[in-house]
Amino acid sequence: MIEGMSVLDLPNLALECILERLEPSGLCKMACVCTYLRDMCLSDHLWESHMKRRWGRVIGHAAYKEWQLHISTKKESNYFLAGDKGRGLFMGYLSKLWPVMLIYNDGHDDSKKMKISSQPSIDSVVSCYRALETGKFWFPAQVFNRENGHVGFMLSCYDADLSYDSHTDTFQARYPPHGRRAAAIETGVSWDRIRGPPVDTSPNDLHISDCLNDLRPRDHIEIQWRRNKQFPYGWWYGVVGHLEACDGNNIYCHCHESDTVVLEFNQYTPGSRWRHTMINRRYHREEGNEADGFYGGIKKLYHKDEISVATILAC
Structure with a gap:
């Protein structure tokens, strides 16, 4: 790069190409630089690809519906400024994004000058990504159950609400009550045992067979x-x-x-x-x-x- 030239001097298209190649932690670091980069780094189109790659296999239509219901009951300030002690480097960067203060503004267009930034909308993609990574959002999915019992291997899949544990890279699964049994929680559920519900039918309703x-x-x-x-x-x-x-x-x-x-x-x-x-x-x-x-x-x-x-x- 030319001496004295900043990343902000790059054309928008070139800058977007760079940002598209960053991992979530890199986007969060860049978002701490200035308001202009914050707006670019937290844009939905960048985080949609990360959401799909990280969560696409286990998040289904039911989870997105639950997310809309979830955020409708949250207040942005309390939700996003709540601490995430011990949540890891990525969450540490993400929790520091609001507000972003002026650190560099000389010699650039007014559109790229710094100002105190507001936090992102709670219904943004990055907000959903953060809620999943921190385990704050329990989302509906299905868990494969494989038990070696007296009748042999049982392969089945059951509905549950799941919460991610970043410390172990596994999930907690909260199963609904079965008959007279109270709701149960299973810990240590691995990624390969989880999928998004393939149909919208409730586990309490009969699925109408069309095949x-x-x-x-x-x-x-x-x-x-x-x-x-x-x-x-x-x-x-x-x-x-x-x-x-x-x-x-x-x-x-x-x-x-x-x-x-x-x-x-x-x-x-x-x-x-x-x-x-x-x-x-x-x-x-x-x-x-x-x-x-x-x-x-x-x-x-x-x-x-x-x-x-x-x-x-x-x-």
Whole structure:
């Protein structure tokens, strides 16, 4: 850079290209320089990419709706100026951004001169990012549950509210009450066990299946399941199997023409009563009993990333 030249002397396009390559901590450092850089570094379009890369896989539509409800009850001054002792270097920089004081203003356009800065809007992207990183925002998501029990491996996914713990890079999961059991909290939940809810259906409601006519052997599916009528639904991973009368030969297979659909849950050991079930393609709603549980709505897995997560956990 030319001697005596400041980063503020760069054209806006060049400056934006530099800022787009900075990590969150770098953006926060730059935002401490002056008001002009603060406004650029905290702009939504820069933080949207960081939000997507960091949180995109675990934050879904339900979480964004919850965030809007969350911020509507917060006062900006109390929320953003609250201390985050022990939250790490990044949070330390972020907590110092408001207000930003004059440190350099000579020789630049009036538009780039410094003044005391106001804090960013609570509904900005950086505000949401900060709330997630500090664990202040409990967001709805789903947690994969893999237990090695007497019936074998159980692969399922349950709704929970989650809060991030930056010290351990894991989450706390707060599960809703199940039957007469009080709400439970699980700690140490790793990133690979979390996903955003793939459908908007509440865990207490039956998901309306829109894929029943398309189901064929070897298709990957998830189905709602609950232990009894007082429990919320979880999601079980499974595959569509062949009817008993079919030899599995794809050329002569007519299973997709039958009203009966075989669902296989191969994470359970052979002989387990949860190893497979059958549903009626035309009339399926909720089926089951108090002994085996109740099977609800079905969604077909079309995307490779959905299938790969489930199959890896089931191995």
